Amino acid sequence: MTNDNYSRDKGSGAAIPSAPPVCLLSNISLADRFGSVMCRVSNGFRMKYTVTPGLYTLGNPDRNSPVLVTGNYRLSLNALRVSINDRNAWILIVDTKGINVWCAAGKGTFCTKEIVKQLSACDLKSKIAHRTLILPQLGASGASASKVQKESGFSVRFGPVRASDIPAYLDNNCTASPAMRRVRFSFVDRAKLVPMETIPAFKKAGLFLLIAAVLFGMTRNGIMYGLALSGVLPLVIAGLVALFTGTILSPLLLPFIPGRAFSLKGFVTGLTGAIAIIFLLPICRSTPFLTAFNLVSVPAFSSYLAFLFTGSTTYTSPSGVKAELKIAWPLYLVSAAVSGVLLVLVFVRFRGIL
Amino acid sequence: MKHLYLSGVSTLKLAVEKCTGCERCVEVCPHGVFEIHNHRAKIIALDNCMECGACAQNCAVGALSVRNGVGCAVAMINGLMTKGDPDKGTCDCGGDSGSCC
Numbered sequence: 001m002t003n004d005n006y007s008r009d010k011g012s013g014a015a016i017p018s019a020p021p022v023c024l025l026s027n028i029s030l031a032d033r034f035g036s037v038m039c040r041v042s043n044g045f046r047m048k049y050t051v052t053p054g055l056y057t058l059g060n061p062d063r064n065s066p067v068l069v070t071g072n073y074r075l076s077l078n079a080l081r082v083s084i085n086d087r088n089a090w091i092l093i094v095d096t097k098g099i100n101v102w103c104a105a106g107k108g109t110f111c112t113k114e115i116v117k118q119l120s121a122c123d124l125k126s127k128i129a130h131r132t133l134i135l136p137q138l139g140a141s142g143a144s145a146s147k148v149q150k151e152s153g154f155s156v157r158f159g160p161v162r163a164s165d166i167p168a169y170l171d172n173n174c175t176a177s178p179a180m181r182r183v184r185f186s187f188v189d190r191a192k193l194v195p196m197e198t199i200p201a202f203k204k205a206g207l208f209l210l211i212a213a214v215l216f217g218m219t220r221n222g223i224m225y226g227l228a229l230s231g232v233l234p235l236v237i238a239g240l241v242a243l244f245t246g247t248i249l250s251p252l253l254l255p256f257i258p259g260r261a262f263s264l265k266g267f268v269t270g271l272t273g274a275i276a277i278i279f280l281l282p283i284c285r286s287t288p289f290l291t292a293f294n295l296v297s298v299p300a301f302s303s304y305l306a307f308l309f310t311g312s313t314t315y316t317s318p319s320g321v322k323a324e325l326k327i328a329w330p331l332y333l334v335s336a337a338v339s340g341v342l343l344v345l346v347f348v349r350f351r352g353i354l
Numbered sequence: 355m356k357h358l359y360l361s362g363v364s365t366l367k368l369a370v371e372k373c374t375g376c377e378r379c380v381e382v383c384p385h386g387v388f389e390i391h392n393h394r395a396k397i398i399a400l401d402n403c404m405e406c407g408a409c410a411q412n413c414a415v416g417a418l419s420v421r422n423g424v425g426c427a428v429a430m431i432n433g434l435m436t437k438g439d440p441d442k443g444t445c446d447c448g449g450d451s452g453s454c455c
Contacts, residue, residue: 106406106424140382140408141422158381176381183384185357255357262427311426311445313357315385317405318423318430320360322440325430 026085050098055122059088063129071096083163105142197247245269246305263328266306270299293342300335364403372417379409
């Protein structure tokens with residue numbers, strides 16, 4: 001049996017009704033490690049990192065073994081099967097379109113209906129003697145325990161937030177300690193999310209800089225590369241600093257940066273970065289326009305990028321994000337307009353010198 | 355270090371007279387917003403609330419209400435830009451953008 005046996009019917013992508021449960025292995029292979037890294041750097045890879053929904057087994061579950069429910073994102077399943085490597089359990093995987101349980105619950109794909117559907121498709125009742133399901137706690141925003149019970153006859157207990165606490169939870173008569181119920185957002189958690197913030201922003205900024213380089217280098221005799229480079233270099237530095245403070249520094253140092261609003265945190269780190277390059281690099285203050293451009297655009301861009309990180313955190317509320325947006329959005333528009341004007345002045349001055 | 359987001363914004367409401375003290379809200383809340391006092395739920399840390407909606411979804415007697423959603427700037431900016439309303443946007447989870455809930 002290979003470690004890949006749980007992608008049994010890759011072709012159809014659909015669950016086989018009442019098919020015999022597939023056995024999961026509890027070890028992590030090299031391919032799994034590769035997958036978990038790829039999920040953090042490529043959205044395209046992550047969206048296809050799925051498992052076929054259906055009933056699975058870990059160890060040798062019998063009619064009294066616990067039933068754990070999860071979504072069909074393979075990274076989640078990997079965490080689950082490794083955490084309970086010495087146990088016997090049934091794993092019911094519902095179709096969450098390859099999205100992790102918490103996001104799927106928020107979007108309504110991890111829901112009562114889907115769980116009930118999968119329960120009957122797998123004919124779980126015929127395989128076990130008890131009538132209890134253990135749902136991931138973070139699935140609670142999508143699934144209702146009372147509705148699941150009403151519609152399927154299974155009573156629901158919510159497991160801990162983290163898969164790694166499941167053994168302790170099971171040993172403690174399916175009771176989670178308050179600490180197990182709390183979601184965290186550690187430095188390591190945040191660090192794992194950084195590449196997916198930086199890479200897309202980097203691509204967009206790159207395109208902008210390419211256009212700027214062409215404009216700076218343009219002469220009647222074609223594009224002068226030396227001219228393009230010397231003109232665009234300060235902009236490259238400004239862009240890199242904003243990317244660094246907005247998508248790397250702000251997420252990593254999140255709780256230590258002054259302010260509660262993400263837009264404010266990003267502004268603080270961005271302004272620090274802008275002042276740093278102005279002081280350290282003469283090329284970044286060669287004209288007053290360039291200095292002003294750095295002071296306006298870097299903090300604003302950094303603030304915007306840090307604000308986007310709200311969607312990746314474990315604790316930001318929609319009301320909070322909306323409140324931030326209300327204040328930040330007009331400021332972003334003003335900053336963009338001012339930056340645009342300053343950029344034109346930087347450009348005119350740059351070309352005027354020659 | 356504890357993360358703190360904006361205070362005084364959560365839309366979470368508890369109709370304590372309906373509460374039966376089943377403790378489901380304490381069980382599902384990922385931010386320790388509730389405690390049980392005298393066999394009834396009590397909101398002890400409203401500012402910790404991220405409006406995920408888990409408590410309201412699982413309150414069998416409908417004692418809890420919240421305008422739930424995902425606190426995602428990407429979704430709200432998309433909504434604002436395309437439909438003029440931050441509530442109507444979706445984030446690009448599943449698309450090709452970076453930020454994801």
